[in-house]
Amino acid sequence: MALKDFWVAVRRRALLIAPSVPANKPNAARTHRSRTRGHVWLTPACVAGFNPADFAFLPAEELHSLQSHVNAFLAVANTVPISGRVTAKQAKEGFRHFWEIVDIMAFEKYEDPDAFEIGKRLEQAIAGKLPRWVRAMRFRTGIDSIGDPAIWIFVELEDRAAQRHIRERNVGGVETLLTDALQVLNVPLWPFMRFRSTSGEKEAQRIRLSV
Numbered sequence: 001m002a003l004k005d006f007w008v009a010v011r012r013r014a015l016l017i018a019p020s021v022p023a024n025k026p027n028a029a030r031t032h033r034s035r036t037r038g039h040v041w042l043t044p045a046c047v048a049g050f051n052p053a054d055f056a057f058l059p060a061e062e063l064h065s066l067q068s069h070v071n072a073f074l075a076v077a078n079t080v081p082i083s084g085r086v087t088a089k090q091a092k093e094g095f096r097h098f099w100e101i102v103d104i105m106a107f108e109k110y111e112d113p114d115a116f117e118i119g120k121r122l123e124q125a126i127a128g129k130l131p132r133w134v135r136a137m138r139f140r141t142g143i144d145s146i147g148d149p150a151i152w153i154f155v156e157l158e159d160r161a162a163q164r165h166i167r168e169r170n171v172g173g174v175e176t177l178l179t180d181a182l183q184v185l186n187v188p189l190w191p192f193m194r195f196r197s198t199s200g201e202k203e204a205q206r207i208r209l210s211v
Contacts, residue, residue, distance in 0.1 A: 005049030007113040013041040042094045044077050066104050073097040115139035125181045133161035151189040162197035171195050
């Protein structure tokens with residue numbers, strides 16, 4: 001539950017800074033907003049619920065990075081007075097550590113707390129096994145149309161691998177790899193795979209951002 005609490009706390013504050021949370025580094029506009037809204041997000045509550053034990057599924061280096069940035073963020077947040085007046089220096093330093101946390105959580109890739117854990121575990125299980133023409137994956141969990149818990153995995157393929165005469169073979173191979181890995185990991189969710197070409201994913205992303 002603590003993982004979920006932490007995920008929700010960070011996500012909520014990130015949305016205060018940027019209406020849509022990107023996976024890239026902060027730009028000047030978001031840095032400005034972070035300073036003007038520092039009294040809202042630069043607080044210990046921003047990373048509430050963090051417990052390294054809840055993130056034991058992360059690679060050791062990534063877990064160390066997450067813990068280090070959480071601790072550094074708290075060190076800054078704890079210097080903010082009760083009045084909530086945030087200096088430019090506090091905002092800049094706190095924001096730097098906060099956005100490193102956001103980068104690790106990768107909200108656009110892992111759309112909910114369970115998707116974050118399962119996606120991270122799955123990626124480690126298949127490391128080095130995916131074809132190079134698999135560009136990216138996104139993960140989401142939820143309830144399917146018949147009321148069962150499920151996980152959706154959205155796989156982006158290079159355009160050349162998604163051509164009609166080879167798409168079925170390529171998709172079948174990746175689908176088998178992912179399904180077998182989920183079974184080995186004992187993930188109790190029914191998997192749904194969705195495959196798109198890079199050009200198709202760009203169009204889908206454009207539509208998502210326009211909504």
